[in-house]
Amino acid sequence: MSAGLVVLGATGDLSARYVLPGLARIEALVDGGLRVVGVANDDLDDDGFRRLVHEKVARHAGGEPAAEVTALVDRVTWVRGDVTEPATLQRALGACEVGDADPLVLYLALPHVLFLPVVRALRDVDLPDGLRVVVEKPFGEDLAGAAELNAALGDLLPEEQIFRVDHFLAKQTVLNLLGLRFANRILEPLWSSTHVASVDIVFDETVDAQGRASYYDRSGALRDMVQNHLLQLLTYVAMEPPTTVAPADLAARKADVLRAVRPLDREGVARWTRRGRYTAGEVAGRHVDAYADAPGVDPARATETYAEVTLHVDTWRWSGVPFRLRTGKALAADRREIVVRFRDVPLRVFDGPAPVRNELRLQLDPDRMSLDLNVNGIDDPFRLETVTLDTELARQDPTPYGQLLLAVIDGDTRLSARAAEAEEGWRIVEPVLAAWADGAVPLEEYAAGSDGPRRR
Incomplete structure (x- = not known):
């Protein structure tokens, strides 16, 4: 065949x-x-x-x-x-x-x-x-556009023959979230607001807009990365256990997460989001011109090259846990990871510095997994030290795009988004885009090669 x-x-x-x-x-x-x-x-x-x-x-x-x-x-x-x-x-x-x-x-x-x-x-x-x-991606430019495209595709083909692809879902570490959560007795009981303090989903890049500036200027970091890629990662972190890992079961649980994301009003956008644009600087010894000076960029558009959005998933499992989604270009280092930060122990029984919070880090490209734990110290067994259990995951073969193409050929929709997911993603980001356009959040500047806008 x-x-x-x-x-x-x-x-x-x-x-x-x-x-x-x-x-x-x-x-x-x-x-x-x-x-x-x-x-x-x-x-x-x-x-x-x-x-x-x-x-x-x-x-x-x-x-x-x-x-x-x-x-x-x-x-x-x-x-x-x-x-x-x-x-x-x-x-x-x-x-x-x-x-x-x-x-x-x-x-x-x-x-x-x-x-x-x-x-x-x-x-x-x-x-x-x-x-x-x-x-x-991007699947439409807004909620109305996504709904119109979904309707046109739905009139043409059944849903199982439509692939709204996202190569992030084919990355080894992302797929490992399913096995890590749902095939280990030790971890899933801790995977809730009872034990988790916060979750960061980060995709920082050293690369600048380069030759894509004219396209990027009509998109920006929120549309280009958060609306699709990072929200898809959020669904894998926050979903309820599916009955099986069949396409329909996974899609249903992912859509449940997106529907549960609390919408941000103007006040919420001002409190829980940030946006920035890089100025001239140096990245890894290479001079980078300011984004506003790149060919094809209209500075008056105020397009962001850095976006940070903190979301809350209003479910029994995740009530009160902030999920911070962050992405930026021309930053000091490539940082592509999901960080699950666990709560402090309920009572300190050791003298000296407080124990660090346990952190589970799932790094994307290269794929790694690490867990920070507190142990007794070598010099003084009644004082604490922190160790990191770290493993490099096997390199994917074929690569994510190869995996994605094989899935399409096989008719497997698990590496793509269903219609409801595409529309829910726009429902979440549209109020942010509207409030940003209305000046609710200032466009901060950060030097290329820095860590992004200065911490508040």
Whole structure:
């Protein structure tokens, strides 16, 4: 059995950096191999597209075996045309030569403003049975847009054939949250407000906006990272135990978490959120210009490159526990982790400094897990020291995008978001965006290479 993928926007940055390298990584794992059709309005033919695929995979796949790259390149074809025209989409689907029983995937590796026009154009296309449609983030620009896109997709295909993908959900550490919580008797009984003081979900980056500044200026950190990626991580941390790990059971528990997030009014936004924008500075010995001076940026938009939002999940399990979601660009260090901070012990029985809070850290890329514990000291056995139990998790193979693509080919929706999740994410962030636009929270500045806006 082979699999076919029609990649709309096949010459774009998303395709070059992630989709095509991901396909090369899984080529040998798909029985019968992959058939890939690239679609865009570039002046290419089959040979030109094959050269482009070889170049992009060689640059971004990180040493993929030559045989697998060659196998992928040999099976790609090109369709030139406007991806919002039904005739182009019909030709592209027809050019993907797979059997009637083989999976066929339409991958929208496009700017999000084209999602709805493409989906509407598909209404005038003779769609093959079982077609799977993949939509990248951001899913809409607001709640109304997400609901409109969901409705258009729902009129076209059943929910189990729609993949609103998020490669964060394919990361090893994120998946390990399920096993860590629901397969260990020792941990899940502590996983509640009775024992947990706070949770941080952090994705700090040293990388600046770079060549994405013109896109990023219409998005910002809250839309680009918090609304989808970090809220998805929140669902895994805070969900109730599912009956099984089947797609429908996991999706239901994730949606429950998002529905339980307390909405922020203007006063809550002022109290529980921060936003910032980097100025010129130095990151890892490299000079970084101010974000406002980057090509394609309109400083008057006041787009944030740093966003911090503290949310509360109003459930029996999590009442009173703050969940702090934070992300920023051009910061001093890459810090990508989930930190579960446990409460203090109820009574101090040792002299000297107070015991540190136990912290469980789940680091993303590289994947690590560590736990801080207090033990008796070596020099004085009745004074405390802290030790860290630390383990590096096995490196993922294939990479998250490879895992994601395999899941789509297999028809497994667990690495994507369902319609309700996409809309609930916008319900949570829209009041923040509106209050920020209205000046409820000042846009703070921080130097590139710093730790972000100064702590209050």
